[in-house]
Amino acid sequence: MKRLPRTARSVDLLLDISRPTSICRSCRLRAAQQSALSTSAIRREGPVPFTERIRKRIYGTENPPGQEDPYARNSPLRQTPETREELRVLESEDDLTVQKATPESSELANMYEPANSWDSLEWVGGEDYLEALKDDEKPYVGFMHGTKVQDNDEIRAALRRAVVEVYTLHYAGREDLTDVCNARHNDDDFKSLLDRNYEWLALSIKEPRIKFAIVKRVMQLTGIRLSDYAIQTSPTVEALLQRLTTKPKPKKLVEALHADSRFANLQNVKLFERRVTPIDKEKQVGRWKVIEEALVNRDLPVTGHQ
């Protein structure tokens, strides 16, 4: 189709410079270009659904009677008794929750003042923020004593206490011996329970009920978790004590050597945590600072055997 000649277009009226107007020439040009180049019909506000258009055509009016979209979710055609009830509830909830803005709230909005500095603002992120977040959550509380009891006498006292408590309940005919664990911690000096009589150590704890109660109580008091195999292989209280007081194997050789008293008394033996490197030797005689400075002055890398 032949295009309309440019002069015939109504938009060109806009370009009529001779007419006095308050719109600048470039704005008018842009408006003219947009309207001139667009051939599609002007869209009305919001898309009209296809079904609506069909209905309009069928009825031949702009406002056809009946449901706007018969296929919508809340259409009566689709509603089962359940969904009808659901919709009713939803609608009633909407009534409760949706509040229309009142003049007061707009006044509140007018009171809003943007902050000029961060002093009074909430700080989000960083170490302190994480710590504060932790405080909101419940901290972990374990069954066992927080710190492990290290002293052997204390361990022995705790074990004796456990044995006494459990056997007391046992002879009292109590069914649940683990009740001993519900006894409140008091600050009794465990050592006061110690005596020179070691007969109790020879007690047999082969009966699983008693053994379990003693083990549970002593773990609670000392914070030392006995391994299953240690429990399995402890037929007497003494064996249990042995297991409790045995220190774990040192992870590093130097720890084992430090623990060995034979080396402590030797004048000509020193123990180091790691290999003594050339740098360490220079440091020992106070020469390393000088070497380092000289290397830096010469722009050389300050390295060596680390």
Place this chain on the structure above:
Amino acid sequence: MASKTLARPAQTFVSQTQCLIPTLTRSMATETSLPGQQILQSYANAHLTSTAPPTNSSTTKPSASIPAHIQPTTATATLYAFPSLEPLRFLTYPFTHLLLPLRRDILHRAVIFEGDATRQGTASTKWRADVHGSGRKIRPQKGTGHARLGDKKSPMLRGGGVAFGPHPRDFSTKLNRKIYDLAWRTALSYRYQKGELVIVEDAEIESPQRWYVKEVFEACGFGNAEGRSTVIVDRNGARNKNIREALEKAGEDGRVLERDDVDVKDLLETGRLIVERKALATMFEDHVSDLTTVNVEG
């Protein structure tokens, strides 16, 4: 009669060597201190399936024929609440499940078997026939003063095929099911005897936060400083959502495995195993093909 008398010295000779073998020869691969006579016996019972006495963990009665010191015993384990680690009760397992002696050779075979089966085996190259191109002879056979050459896809030439290159294949090897099952229980026994098996009721924590699981693991001695932990849950689900999420964030402290995803190598890795009671029971049920009598407590 004559044949009987002749046979007798040979029989005594055989029995003597059989008696000596367990005491004199020990594989370098085994631990020096075996846990005890009971366990030696239990191991024998576990292997000599045809002669194994019928054992029942729930009704273990001292039999008159077996001396007391070598009677089959049961392994006692503690069931803990998690993460409080409150002991709930003792569990007992048959000696064939948690008291087997260490057999490094069997563990090694199982780990290699798993490793072979895990290999992807997708490496692939093209042989001269697979390379795209013409089969035209590059130059005449004689008279050019150069070497004899066929087509340009020859493995000798750049752009040619690869001689003896890798092709997709299945690397998996075979291992008898009974050996694999024995390895499985040996691995668990090893962990049990080292005190590295923690049986819990429900492996779940209150919060999926990273810091929370770190706090729990540090307090229990399960964390990175103690060699990480493997948490074995019965089934992935909402029940253990928090610990899975948390340990994904704190992978340096441990990892969570579903029971079906566990293999022998997983059982031997990391500082300790934290196993749900149900998961352990099912794992035992699935790995007892070498036993004639099975009693699983769970």
